[in-house]
Amino acid sequence: MEYSSANHTGPAGQSDVAADSRLVCRNLWKVFGDGARDLADSVDPALSREEVLAQTGCVLAVRNVSFHVREGETFVIMGLSGSGKSTLVRCLGRLIEPTRGQVHIDGEDKMAMVFQHFGNFPHKRVLENVVYGLQIQGIDKTTQRRRAAEVIELVGLSGWEERYPHELSGGMQQRVGLARALAVDPQILLFDEPFSALDPLIRRDMQDQLIGLQQMVQKTMVFITHDFLEALKVGDRVAIMKDGEFVQIGTPEDLVSNPINDYVRDFTRDVPRSKVLTARSVMTPPRVYATADEGLSDLTSRLIAQECESAVVVDGQDRFIGTVHLADVPGSGVAHSSVASVIRDSCPVVEPGTRLERLISLAITGDAPIAVLDGGRCIGTINREAALAALISDDGVAM
Numbered sequence: 264m265e266y267s268s269a270n271h272t273g274p275a276g277q278s279d280v281a282a283d284s285r286l287v288c289r290n291l292w293k294v295f296g297d298g299a300r301d302l303a304d305s306v307d308p309a310l311s312r313e314e315v316l317a318q319t320g321c322v323l324a325v326r327n328v329s330f331h332v333r334e335g336e337t338f339v340i341m342g343l344s345g346s347g348k349s350t351l352v353r354c355l356g357r358l359i360e361p362t363r364g365q366v367h368i369d370g371e372d373k374m375a376m377v378f379q380h381f382g383n384f385p386h387k388r389v390l391e392n393v394v395y396g397l398q399i400q401g402i403d404k405t406t407q408r409r410r411a412a413e414v415i416e417l418v419g420l421s422g423w424e425e426r427y428p429h430e431l432s433g434g435m436q437q438r439v440g441l442a443r444a445l446a447v448d449p450q451i452l453l454f455d456e457p458f459s460a461l462d463p464l465i466r467r468d469m470q471d472q473l474i475g476l477q478q479m480v481q482k483t484m485v486f487i488t489h490d491f492l493e494a495l496k497v498g499d500r501v502a503i504m505k506d507g508e509f510v511q512i513g514t515p516e517d518l519v520s521n522p523i524n525d526y527v528r529d530f531t532r533d534v535p536r537s538k539v540l541t542a543r544s545v546m547t548p549p550r551v552y553a554t555a556d557e558g559l560s561d562l563t564s565r566l567i568a569q570e571c572e573s574a575v576v577v578d579g580q581d582r583f584i585g586t587v588h589l590a591d592v593p594g595s596g597v598a599h600s601s602v603a604s605v606i607r608d609s610c611p612v613v614e615p616g617t618r619l620e621r622l623i624s625l626a627i628t629g630d631a632p633i634a635v636l637d638g639g640r641c642i643g644t645i646n647r648e649a650a651l652a653a654l655i656s657d658d659g660v661a662m
């Protein structure tokens with residue numbers, strides 16, 4: 264789908280398009296009211312949505328939004344009521360026509376929308392609901408049954424095929440909707456606040472199921488929510504929307520560590536940091552490297568000269584072996600010793616993306632630092648006190 268594009272550029276950082284993007288949205292506008300198209304071209308960027316409404320009678324529901332969603336990514340659009348999320352997702356799903364801008368989806372025309380109430384057919388059984396989309400596509404009966412059985416199994420509804428939706432719990436009905444959407448194998452799944460009507464416990468359970476399912480199916484998803492914690496939990500990246508515009512796009516960690524302004528910062532205040540921050544954000548990059556056969560006195564001199572307490576020991580291929588600490592270097596006999604004699608090689612090892620909450624058991628046992636390895640190379644170490652301090656500063660809000 265392509266719409267004539269207004270000559271505007273999106274906010275910094277929003278228009279970089281990755282090579283594996285499935286969905287690309289550029290300079291999208293949806294203006295409600297008379298003269299909408301002209302307004303999208305000419306509106307003064309300095310005017311707020313309220314000022315534009317007062318002056319022209321038009322609503323800038325979506326205002327020059329640009330983003331891309333990568334293959335297999337869950338992209339969340341988070342905004343409070345009236346921020347423009349539903350209008351935006353309707354533009355993506357082609358339920359309404361954008362005023363200006365472009366939406367590219369792999370150049371093809373296939374897309375499944377999964378709505379808040381999932382629109383199950385009440386008079387059809389679970390299996391009939393799931394195969395419906397395949398029947399419409401004219402797919403043969405054997406394939407229909409096979410696909411339906413696969414996705415019913417995937418969403419955990421095996422054994423419920425012959426039941427009617429009203430015989431199922433709210434969460435199970437949602438899973439029928441999910442199975443219907445997955446059955447037709449859409450390129451992109453759009454979710455418009457799917458869990459907002461559920462009570463908190465079922466909601467958390469559905470979020471967990473969606474995350475688990477996504478790990479299996481690796482679908483490209485756009486997920487709308489007004490709940491910041493939900494956004495951080497399910498999203499690989501999250502866009503914060505306000506008054507029709509994207510205020511910031513980032514990973515949950517980016518948003519919590521570097522909120523772009525007070526509006527975003529306010530959302531991050533109650534977020535349990537350990538569930539969002541990763542090892543990468545608390546590690547210290549190594550400053551001094553050594554090899555096991557290096558003389559211990561040489562290394563000691565280098566550490567002292569660089570005012571450094573420890574070194575990372577690597578092999579000939581730069582792979583991590585362990586660490587050496589000044590405190591472990593004996594007072595005498597160093598001249599003839601090598602680094603190998605004092606290596607701590609029992610360090611706990613984690614990946615850069617490990618969430619802080621997973622580090623807690625590592626941080627409270629033993630005294631060697633935690634090593635952060637990326638493809639076998641040490642890109643940082645975590646001092647246990649630093650990890651514990653970050654964890655203790657948490658307020659423990661459940662996500």
Ligand SMILES: Nc1ncnc2c1ncn2[C@@H]1O[C@H](COP(=O)(O)OP(=O)(O)OP(=O)(O)O)[C@@H](O)[C@H]1O
Pocket residue numbers: 295322323324342343344345346347348349350351489
């Ligand atoms: N058909 C329409 N005609 C005029 N204005 C509209 C129309 N649809 C939406 N709007 C306005 O556009 C703005 C964005 O609405 P939208 O429903 O997209 O927000 P939202 O973030 O999805 O809110 P909610 O979470 O409450 O659904 C609001 O000011 C709304 O009043």
